[in-house]
Amino acid sequence: xxxxxxxxxxxxxxxxxxxxxxxxxxxxxxxxxxxxxxxxxxxxxxxxxxxxxxxxxxxxxxxxxxxxxxxxxxxxxxxxxxxxxxxxxxxxxxxxxxxxxxxxxxxxxxxxxxxxxxxxxxxxxxxxxxxxxxxxxxxxxxxxxxxxxxxxxxxxxxxxxxxxxxxxxxxxxxxxxxxxxxxxxxxxxxxxxxxxxxxxxxxxxxxxxxxxxxxxxxxxxxxxxxxxxxxxxxxxxxxxxxxxxxxxxxxxxxxxxxxxxxxxxxxxxxxxxxxxxxxxxxxxxxxxxxxxxxxxxxxxxxxxxxxxxxxxxxxxxxxxxxxxxxxxxxxxxxxxxxxxxxxxxxxxxxxxxx
Amino acid sequence: xxxxxxxxxxxxxxxxxxxxxxxxxxxxxxxxxxxxxxxxxxxxxxxxxxxxxxxxxxxxxxxxxxxxx
Numbered sequence: 426x427x428x429x430x431x432x433x434x435x436x437x438x439x440x441x442x443x444x445x446x447x448x449x450x451x452x453x454x455x456x457x458x459x460x461x462x463x464x465x466x467x468x469x470x471x472x473x474x475x476x477x478x479x480x481x482x483x484x485x486x487x488x489x490x491x492x493x494x495x496x497x498x499x500x501x502x503x504x505x506x507x508x509x510x511x512x513x514x515x516x517x518x519x520x521x522x523x524x525x526x527x528x529x530x531x532x533x534x535x536x537x538x539x540x541x542x543x544x545x546x547x548x549x550x551x552x553x554x555x556x557x558x559x560x561x562x563x564x565x566x567x568x569x570x571x572x573x574x575x576x577x578x579x580x581x582x583x584x585x586x587x588x589x590x591x592x593x594x595x596x597x598x599x600x601x602x603x604x605x606x607x608x609x610x611x612x613x614x615x616x617x618x619x620x621x622x623x624x625x626x627x628x629x630x631x632x633x634x635x636x637x638x639x640x641x642x643x644x645x646x647x648x649x650x651x652x653x654x655x656x657x658x659x660x661x662x663x664x665x666x667x668x669x670x671x672x673x674x675x676x677x678x679x680x681x682x683x684x685x686x687x688x689x690x691x692x693x694x695x696x697x698x699x700x701x702x703x704x705x706x707x708x709x710x711x712x713x714x715x716x717x718x719x720x721x722x723x724x725x726x727x728x729x730x731x732x733x734x735x736x737x738x739x740x741x742x743x744x745x746x747x748x749x750x751x752x753x754x755x756x757x758x759x760x761x762x763x764x765x766x767x768x769x770x771x772x773x774x775x776x777x778x779x
Numbered sequence: 780x781x782x783x784x785x786x787x788x789x790x791x792x793x794x795x796x797x798x799x800x801x802x803x804x805x806x807x808x809x810x811x812x813x814x815x816x817x818x819x820x821x822x823x824x825x826x827x828x829x830x831x832x833x834x835x836x837x838x839x840x841x842x843x844x845x846x847x848x
Contacts (some may be wrong), residue, residue, distance in 0.1 A: 443819065590811035596818050636829075643825040647818040654814040759826065766837055773840070 435754025442748040446595045449740070452580040456481045456588065458534050458548035461515060468520055468551045476503075476549065478514045478534065481588065491537035492516040494549065496530055520551045582738045586655055593651050595744050599752035600644030601669075605708070606753050607637035607760060608676075612704040615697035627693035628767045630700065631683070636760035638676050645669065656722070664718035668710035675703045689771075 459466065461475035468474045476494075480487070492503040492514070503516035514536075534548035581591055614630035617623075648666070649659045660666060679699055686692040715723065 447815065447819075588811045590814040592812075592815045593818050596815070596822060600822070639825065639829055643822050646821050646825075650817050650821065651814050654811055654817075755826075759829065762830075762833060766833060766840070770836075770840060773844070 431754055432758050435751050438747045438751030442595050446592050450580045453483045454481050455543050455545040458545050466549050473519045476516050489536050489538050493535045494532040496532050595748040597647040599749045600640050602749045603753045603756040604637045604640040607633045615700040618697045629764050632764035633760050636756055640756050641673050663722050664715040665723045668714050672707040672710045
């Protein structure tokens with residue numbers, strides 16, 4: 426019992442993450458923005474335009490007291506807000522763009538409900554006109570109010586495209602964290618084996634790699650399903666996916682290499698050397714290359730090293746970190762089962778040889 | 780083993796197509812909860828499949844030991 430505390434910890438964390446992750450509702454959010462009576466997303470400067478917005482998960486006492494369109498330089502207030510019978514909101518804008526603005530620019534739509542701001546990024550664009558420019562300084566106060574974004578309501582954030590599937594952050598992402606953790610541990614044991622020649626270290630290293638590959642395969646399949654339902658394709662164009670595919674192939678080659686050698690010690694030595702050779706390449710492929718490549722569906726690519734505030738809000742954080750720890754502990758547990766089996770098997774085969 | 784994987788893959792693609800069927804629901808965001816359920820199911824099945832395989836291996840080892848003694 427005392428030695429097994431980490432298994433219990435893993436089980437409890439996972440129970441918390443799975444139950445909480447499925448039960449907690451999404452916060453009220455904007456799911457769609459469009460021009461009323463038109464399929465276009467472009468507004469004309471100086472023309473009064475009606476904009477329709479869809480909301481998700483709003484309750485009985487939900488009200489919107491301010492709607493604005495904003496980007497880094499400009500801000501427009503809706504001068505009229507009304508609710509439609511079907512639950513959508515109509516806001517009327519009179520955008521005025523100055524000559525300072527050369528082309529059409531994308532705007533984020535913000536709605537204020539009580540003290541809380543909801544945002545729908547890249548909602549609409551406004552084509553340049555000849556009317557007055559609103560100076561940047563005028564909206565500084567508003568900007569800080571929005572960026573502070575007080576987290577008053579409980580629930581997961583509602584992001585465009587992701588919506589309910591944002592919960593997958595707790596199940597799909599930790600697969601990769603676990604895989605990287607197990608493979609690093611395997612590399613550590615490979616070093617230990619090469620230094621001591623103790624076959625026990627090799628058994629540990631090999632078991633960890635096998636379970637790491639299992640986590641990787643599960644991460645791949647779950648990622649594909651997620652992409653199919655949200656982006657409508659099994660394999661989006663993303664440097665992270667292709668890097669992982671190559672990395673997985675390298676570890677499959679490790680399995681083949683080991684299967685091809687009969688002598689136990691030679692198998693262990695070649696396996697450990699290959700493992701140490703492959704591990705840095707794998708890390709480069711899944712962490713460094715996507716960062717250099719830029720655009721990616723995954724957070725942490727192209728610029729940011731850690732999670733941006735936009736990627737992970739405080740509610741999600743309370744579940745995400747336990748999820749990562751819980752899944753890592755579960756996979757380590759599974760790997761330890763495989764290791765214990767392999768050890769007994771090895772002992773028996775040694776006895777038989779004598 | 781192969782048959783299990785094949786049925787799994789077919790069931791999976793069916794489930795995804797079904798859940799992606801209604802475009803209106805997809806825009807509103809309700810249908811995407813299915814993605815979470817499918818993902819959790821896949822992880823569960825994956826780990827269980829591994830445990831079943833390990834179980835079989837252990838049984839084989841036990842049988843071998845019994846034969847020896």
